[in-house]
Amino acid sequence: MDSVSFGSECEFNRDLYKAAIKGDIQPFTDDNQHLDLILTPIKNTILHVHLSSETRKSTLFVREMLEKCPSLLRQVNANGDTPLHVAARHGCFPIVKVLIQYAKTQPQDPESGLEYKQLMIRKSNNEGNSALHEAVVSDYVRVVEILTKEDPEFSHFANNLGETPLFIAAERGCLLSLREILKRCKSAAHEGPHGMTALHVAVKNNHLGITRELLKNKESLTRNRNQNGWTPLHFAAYYGSFSITKLLLESDIFAAYVADKDRKMTPLHMSVSIANSSPKYTLPLKKKYMHMQIIEEIISQCPDCCQMVDDRGWNVLHFAMTKLTVLQLNSLLENPIIRDLITKKDAKGNTPLHVLAACRPGAYPHIKEKLKASRYHSAVNKQNDSIHDILVDGSPQLQEEIQELSNSDGTGPYRRGIISKSPFWIFHRLPRYEKTKDSELVVVTLIATVTFTAALTMPGGYQSEKGPRQGTAFLSRKAAFQAFVITDATAFVLSLAAVFLHFFASWNLSRFWFYRAHTRFLISSAIVAMVVAFSSGTYAVLSPSLGFAIATCLIGLSFFLVILRIGYVFEKRRRRSMNERSGA
Known part of the structure; x- marks a missing residue:
């Protein structure tokens, strides 16, 4: 017999569709009706339609339809969904119970030897999902409870994406559903795609409660490795879950001693390589230094894992030199095990100090003070470059290697880069310095020129009459004029000092950013001194017209109000941006 379509133009069929949605039994009481042949264009039966609707689900309607047509129980639509799939997906706990109770009344399957309810619970749709998959996705705990209780022997297969119900619960943070699966299923499968396990994904997503539950029941998962050779501890170290x-x-x-497949990096290597990341790559700002706690914890628990090296021969101190602050490095070097690594060379003969000199020469003097012994600083690499050579001339080869390690497109195992980028690396800061150097030199040259000219053309002029005061300034005894001379001279000296530091920083790489920071301070101070010199000089000249002098002086000093206003707006926007990023 041909199926009766809900979608025909027949008024009768539209009425049937509406009746199925509402759970109205009356239109389906005709004994001659074949309920399993009444289908929508996507092959939904009346049970599919009713259970998918937004109206209140009727257990009475489901029972009556099953009594009239038991084959509806396992009939699938175009997506391969049985009524149990749909009921589980929508969290219809009473309907799930009715479907399973009715399945228990059906005879055992002769081919598989399984009970009818087991066949129904284990049935997969076109996506490979069982009813339990569908229930776990939305964390319908009561549905998960009855499904696992009715078939505890089944381990629950992976779907087409390679995800088991336990894996989905761990990934989505469905703690209660996960507990039900672990409690009732005797051998719940934990697999996920790409060699991941439920523990991997729980750690990656920072689900502490789920991690604790999995460790209670499946402790052996701690050494399971995904396709990249990462254990759950690798994920915890890389993503900063202390x-x-x-x-x-x-x-x-x-x-802690397990190395990954691609680069032979241990969890300790990973935690150091991602430490102190810029805000683009970190967790919320309050967790910015979480990796340092992880580093200290791993070292305290497993001190000898510090000796392990990656495929380049880098130990933990090589990584630390690229990422940790001077304070953190000095703290780390208090540990004698770490301090002994300072002379260890990688595959290219570079010690950790070579790496520090190449990427952060400004930090080198502070670390050198910590390591008094000269033997630490005399090592040369395979290119016969000493640490001093790299400090003076740089090391393009080593710098290029570090930059390659920081490259990341957001895909692959190292989504933030093998070493996350640092704004303090010299080869990242030099280009920015080159872009601003010319404009800064123009500013300081202008200040020096203006202040020098103002000093030679004194406001008010000079004494021309012969006598002991010949050639002196007319206004030299006025306090405002004296303030002008002092601040003008100050601005001139500060601008010349900034010019000198620009010149000196270009060939003293180890102190480069120290001089760079002081240059900006000197330029800022020179501008302030020049503004004060202008205001005091105009006041001294215009003092006979007191109101005019005060007005002109106030206009000059309004510079500081403008700067304060700009600083306030900038800080307000910066804090709002930080709050938005932390909330995200």
């Missing part, structure tokens, strides 16, 4: 790192180390301390 609490989870502690849990994993307490559960299996030997996971």
Whole structure:
């Protein structure tokens, strides 16, 4: 017999569709009706239509339809969904119970030897999802409870995406559903795509409670590795989950010694390589230094893992030199195990100090003070470059290697780069310096020229009459004039000092950014001194017209109000941006 379509032009069929949505039994009481043949264009039966609707679901309607047509129980639509799939997807707990109770009354399947309810619960749709998959996606705990209770022997297969229900619960943070699966399923499968496990994805998404539950029930997952060779501890270290790192180390301390497949990096290497990342790559700002806590925790629990190196021969101190602040480095070097790594060379003969000199020469003097022994600083690499050579001339080859390690397009295992980019690397800051150097030199040259000219053409002129005061300024005894001379001279000296530091910084690389910071301070101070010189000089000249002098002086000093206003607006916007980023 041909199926009766809901979608025909027949008024009768539209009425049937509306009746199925509302759960109205009356239109389906005709004994001659074949309910399993009444289908929508996508092959939804009346049960599919009713369970997918937004109206209140009727257990009475479902029972009556199953009594009239038991084959509706396992009939699938175009997506391969049975009524149980739809009921689980919408969290219809009473309907799920009715469907399973009715399935228990059906005979056992002769081919598989399974009960009818087991066949229904294990049935997968076109996406490979069972009813349990559908329930876990939306965290319908009561549906998960009854499905796992009715078929505890089934491990629950992975769907077409390679995800098991346990994996989905861990990924989405569905703690209650995960507990039900672990509690009732005797051998719940934990697999996910790309070799990931439920523990991997729970750690990656920073689900502390789920991680704790998985470690109670599946402790062996701590050493499972995904297709890139990452253990859950790698994810905890890379993404900055300190609490989870502690849990994993307490559960299996030997996971700290496992290296990944691609670059032989241990969790300690990863935590150091991503530490102190710029806001673009970090967790919310309050967690910015979480990686430092992870580093200290791993070292305290597994001190000898500091000796391990990656495929380039880099130890933890090589990575630390690229990322940690001077304060953090000095703190780390208090540990004798870490301090012994200072002379260890990588595959190209570079010690950690070579790396520091190449990417952060400004930090080198502060670390050198910590390491008094000269033997630390005399090493040369395979290119016969000493640390001093790199400080003076740089090391394009080593700098290029570090930049390559920081490259990231947001894909692959190292989504933030093998080493996350740092705004303090010299080879990132030099281009910015080159762009601003010319404009800064123009500013300081202008200040020096203006102040020098103002000093030679004194406001009010000079004494021309013969006598002991010949050649002196007319206004030399006025306080305002004296303030002009002092501030004008100050601006002139500060601008010349800035010019000198620009010149000196260009060939003293190890102190480059120290001089660079002082140059900006000198230029700012020179501008302030020049504004005060202008205001005091005009006041001294115009003082006979007191009102005019005061007005002109105030106009000059309004410079500071403008700067304060701009600073206030900038700080307000910066804080709002930080709050938005932290909230995200």
